[in-house]
Amino acid sequence: MSKEAVLPDWLQLMLTSFWPLLRAGLVFTVPLAILSFVLGLGVGLLTAVVRLFAPKPLAAVAGFYVWIIRGTPLLVQLFVIFYGLPSAGILIDAFPAALIGFTLNVGAYSSEVIRAALTSISRGQWEAAYSIGMTTRQALRRTILPQATRVAVPPLGNTFISLVKDTSLAAAITVPELFQQAQRIVAVTYEPLILYIEAALIYLIFSSILTTLQARLEVRFGRHGGFMERAR
Amino acid sequence: MIRLSGIEKSFSGNLVLKGVSLAVQEGAVTALIGPSGSGKSTLLRCANLLETPDAGTVEIGDVRLEFSGKRRPSQSDVLRLRRRTGMIFQNFQLFPHQRVVENVMEALVTVQKWPKAKARERAMALLDQVGMSEKAEAWPATLSGGQQQRVAIARALAPSPALILCDEPTSALDPELAEEVVDVLRTLAKDGATMLMATHDLRLARSLASHVAFLEAGEIVEEGAPDAIFGAPTEPRTIRFVRSLGA
Numbered sequence: 001m002s003k004e005a006v007l008p009d010w011l012q013l014m015l016t017s018f019w020p021l022l023r024a025g026l027v028f029t030v031p032l033a034i035l036s037f038v039l040g041l042g043v044g045l046l047t048a049v050v051r052l053f054a055p056k057p058l059a060a061v062a063g064f065y066v067w068i069i070r071g072t073p074l075l076v077q078l079f080v081i082f083y084g085l086p087s088a089g090i091l092i093d094a095f096p097a098a099l100i101g102f103t104l105n106v107g108a109y110s111s112e113v114i115r116a117a118l119t120s121i122s123r124g125q126w127e128a129a130y131s132i133g134m135t136t137r138q139a140l141r142r143t144i145l146p147q148a149t150r151v152a153v154p155p156l157g158n159t160f161i162s163l164v165k166d167t168s169l170a171a172a173i174t175v176p177e178l179f180q181q182a183q184r185i186v187a188v189t190y191e192p193l194i195l196y197i198e199a200a201l202i203y204l205i206f207s208s209i210l211t212t213l214q215a216r217l218e219v220r221f222g223r224h225g226g227f228m229e230r231a232r
Numbered sequence: 233m234i235r236l237s238g239i240e241k242s243f244s245g246n247l248v249l250k251g252v253s254l255a256v257q258e259g260a261v262t263a264l265i266g267p268s269g270s271g272k273s274t275l276l277r278c279a280n281l282l283e284t285p286d287a288g289t290v291e292i293g294d295v296r297l298e299f300s301g302k303r304r305p306s307q308s309d310v311l312r313l314r315r316r317t318g319m320i321f322q323n324f325q326l327f328p329h330q331r332v333v334e335n336v337m338e339a340l341v342t343v344q345k346w347p348k349a350k351a352r353e354r355a356m357a358l359l360d361q362v363g364m365s366e367k368a369e370a371w372p373a374t375l376s377g378g379q380q381q382r383v384a385i386a387r388a389l390a391p392s393p394a395l396i397l398c399d400e401p402t403s404a405l406d407p408e409l410a411e412e413v414v415d416v417l418r419t420l421a422k423d424g425a426t427m428l429m430a431t432h433d434l435r436l437a438r439s440l441a442s443h444v445a446f447l448e449a450g451e452i453v454e455e456g457a458p459d460a461i462f463g464a465p466t467e468p469r470t471i472r473f474v475r476s477l478g479a
Contacts, residue, residue: 124321127319127321128321128326130282130314131280131321131397132387132390133391135311143327
C-alpha cells in the first residue's frame with residue numbers, strides 16, 4: 001500500500017491548496033499590509049504633529065479626518081473608495097483602492113498612538129532641549145520623537161497585527177489576496193471548513209512571525225535601560 | 233553686561249514677578265533665595281525665555297531683548313539669547329535615549345553643527361572636568377543622581393554659555409550626592425564662570441555666591457553680600473526667612 005493512499009481527503013486538500021493560499025498571502029496580503037502600514041505611519045505622524053503643534057484650523061482638519069475614519073467601518077470605507085468613487089468619475093484599481101483605504105485607516109489610528117506617545121514625554125525634556133538652543137523642530141526630531149518611538153512601538157505593533165488580519169476585507173473589493181483565494185478554492189471544492197481553517201492558520205503564521213519581530217524591536221528601542229524617572 | 237530689568241510675569245492673572253531688576257556680576261555667582269513660590273524659578277526661566285516675560289528687559293552680553301504685553305519675541309531672538317545661556321535643572325533632565333557623551337555633544341552637533349569628532353573631543357574634556365569621563369558610554373538611567381547632575385552640568389557648559397542658570401541644582405539629591413555636585417559648581421565658580429542660581433540650599437548659597445538676592449512674593453526684598461544677607465539682614469522679611477533656615 002502506498003503512503004499517499006492513507007492520507008485522508010481533507011489533508012490532501014489542505015496540502016494541495018496550501019501553496020496557492022500562501023502565494024496569495026505573500027503576493028498580496030503581506031505587501032498590502034507592509035505598504036499601507038509604512039505609508040499610514042507617515043500619515044499618522046503628520047496628523048499627530050499637526051494636531052499638537054499646527055494652528056487651530058489646520059489641527060481641526062486633522063481632527064476631522066481622524067473622527068471620520070475611526071467612526072466608520074473599514075469595510076464601508078473600502079466600498080466607498082472602490083465602488084463609490086467611480087460614480088464621481090474617480091476610477092481606482094482594486095489594489096491601489098485597498099492601499100488607500102488601509103493607509104487612511106492606519107493613519108488615523110496610529111496618529112492617536114503617536115499623539116499619546118509624544119505627549120507622554122515630559123515637559124522637562126522639551127525644556128532641556130530648548131535650554132541648549134534647539135528649535136522646536138530640532139527638539140522634536142532629536143529629543144522627543146526618539147523617546148516617543150519607544151513608547152509607541154508596542155501599541156503600533158498591535159496596530160500592525162490588526163492590519164494584517166484586516167487585509168482580508170480587501171477580498172470584498174476583488175483584491176485576490178489570501179482570503180479571496182480561499183473563497184475561490186471553496187467555490188470549486190465545496191469544502192469551506194477545511195479551506196477557511198487553513199486560511200486562518202496562514203494568517204496565524206503571519207501574525208506570529210510579526211509578533212516575534214515586534215518583541216525584538218521593543219528590545220532594540222529599550223536598550224538604554226529605561227527612563228531616568230524609573231531608575232530613580 | 234548681564235542684567236534683568238523690570239521683569240514682570242503673571243500666570244493666569246496671578247502676578248508672580250512684580251518688576252524685578254537684577255544685575256548679574258560677570259565671573260561670579262549670584263544666588264536667588266526665598267520661600268517656595270517667591271518667583272525665583274520663574275525669574276531664572278525668564279532669563280533664558282523658557283518663560284516669556286510680560287514686561288521688562290533681558291540683557292546678556294550683546295543680546296538685549298525688551299518685552300511688552302502682547303508682542304512675542306521672534307524665534308531668532310529667542311534662540312540668540314538661549315545660545316548664550318546654559319541651564320541646570322533640579323531633576324537633571326538628561327536625554328535618556330542618548331549615552332552620557334552624546335548628551336554633552338548634543339548642543340554642539342545639532343545646534344552648532346560641529347563635526348562629530350570635534351564635538352566628542354570637547355565633550356570628553358568637559359566630562360573629565362566634572363569627573364565623569366569614565367562613564368562617557370553609560371546610559372543616564374544607570375547613573376546616580378549626583379552623577380546625572382554632573383553630566384547635566386557638562387552638557388550645559390558645552391556651548392560655552394556666557395551665563396549658567398542653576399534651578400535648585402542640589403534639591404533632588406541627598407546630602408552626600410549634593411556635595412559632589414557642589415564641588416563641581418565650586419570649581420566652575422573658581423574658574424570664573426558666571427552663574428545665576430535659585431536655591432534652598434543654604435550651604436550652597438553661602439559657599440559659592442558672591443551676591444545674594446532675597447526674593448519674596450515676586451519682589452527682591454533685599455540683596456547684598458552673603459555675609460550681610462545671612463549674618464546681618466536688615467529687612468524684617470529677610471530676617472524672618474533667614475531665621476527659618478536656621479542660619
